[in-house]
Amino acid sequence: MSTDFQTARVALGVRLRELRTEAGLTGRELALMLAWQPSKVSRLEHGKQTATKTDLEAWAAAVGAASTTDDLFARLRNLETQHQSWRRQLSAGHRGVQERIGAEQQATQTWRGYETSVIPGLFQTPDYARSVFLHGSNVHQSPQDTEDAVRARMKRQDVLYEPGKTFRVLVWEAALLVLLCPREAMAGQLDRMAGLIGRDNIELGIIPLGVPIASTTKHGFWIFDESRVTVETISVELRLDAAEDVELYGRVWDKLNEAAVYGAQAHRLIARARSSLSA
Template sequence: MSTDFQTARVALGARLRELRTEAGLNGKDLAERLGWQRSKVSRLENGKQTPSREDLEAWAKAVGESAAAEELQGRLQGLETQYRTWRRQLANGHRSRQELAVAETARTRLIRGVEVARIPGLFQTADYARCLFIANAEFRRTPRDTDEAVRARIQRQEALYEAGRSFRFLLWEAALYAQVCPREVMAAQLDRLCGLIGVGTVELGIIPFTAPLQRTPAHGFWIYDDRLVTVETINAELWLDDQENIDLYTRAWDWLNESAVYGHQAHRHIARARAGLALP
């Protein structure tokens, strides 16, 4: 969880505590009014849990400060702008999130990215993407709109062939071996990667297992120009647009890039993974 997000959540919790104490209530009293476990009141006040909009409205009403609900909602919106839960983003399926990615790509000239266990969406074949969307919908128990999501992802890839754009991606070698799909689908995906080497707008680097590292590739992230970083976790996606985080992730990308190989060396690593599938 980002430090900025947690700091803001703690501040929101402190405001909730302030409203409770001003009303002359202790945690037990408030929990009884709300019909909650006392532990929930404690978690919210100490920044250990993110409240829902309904939680904030109920809190304001319970302490006799209904007018404070709007203020609390504003604080929560600030959190959600940066910390976007997958539960909310995928409530209606994957398509809307893919369309957002299409729009974000359209307004960006340079995208730098790191992936450690999968092929970047911009480079995926339709079949590879389909396998990921199906598995993700099953894992998150969200609506399955696989065909629409795949179409949106493939539409996004049109940007790869537009003059004036640049896509610089680093793949930890493990991503070439992670079989998140049938072997024949993975083989076609690796063939696709080989075909992208040499495309004018694309720079594809592979970080070999044996490469010396200044920093381990702990998780994937994408940098859009010098204005936005996105980071996926299991339960949420962080959208970081403050300069400190942008500089931090840019430095992480630069350090990892020093360990990457390109061109014919990258092709050789991809071809080795392809040969390991023992398919035509």
């Protein structure tokens, strides 16, 4: 369990205890009112058990503080949103992060992803990935275990060839044009992207620059088995598993997908980006 998650759960417990004591109730009295075991009240107040929305609603009603229900729900959402600091994750370099992601993706069957300015890691060539990791190390001032990280990322790509796995990925055309690596490496990366089009288990859509869209292209995100979402910001990795968050990101992906092109049209955009490298 992450430190951030536990800290948020303890904070929620403190607030629950405040509401109980303000109502002049003991833990046993509250448990009796709710038909709970006294140990459940104690576990919730000490951050040793995660409350459900039903628990919070019942608690607020029992202590005569129904008006605090929305606040408690918001605290629960904050708890469910796990913030994984990149500084902490990269303290020993990128390799460990890649191996952790690789282990997690073994349990995933369907990916829906969207990237705005970088080629998705699952589709990167070694040369492109090398540049990405070097940039990341410089920004976060983390250890440069670049070659180990590249090997770990390439190993992660074995999942592309496993039966039963489906990848539905959207990339904004800008990602084909941003030079995060030398031009020769970018040419190889674009060739790799073109080669993925037409694969049975990969749906690669490109969102053209200038096309009307029904949703903003704020940041990249990935939806795993329609059950959780990850979002990478500059400082943290967000892990969202609340049903409403997963549904929200699913709707945004659907809107972006309406603007994407596939097949021959996607090939033409990749070819145009490649030709610009020699301009």
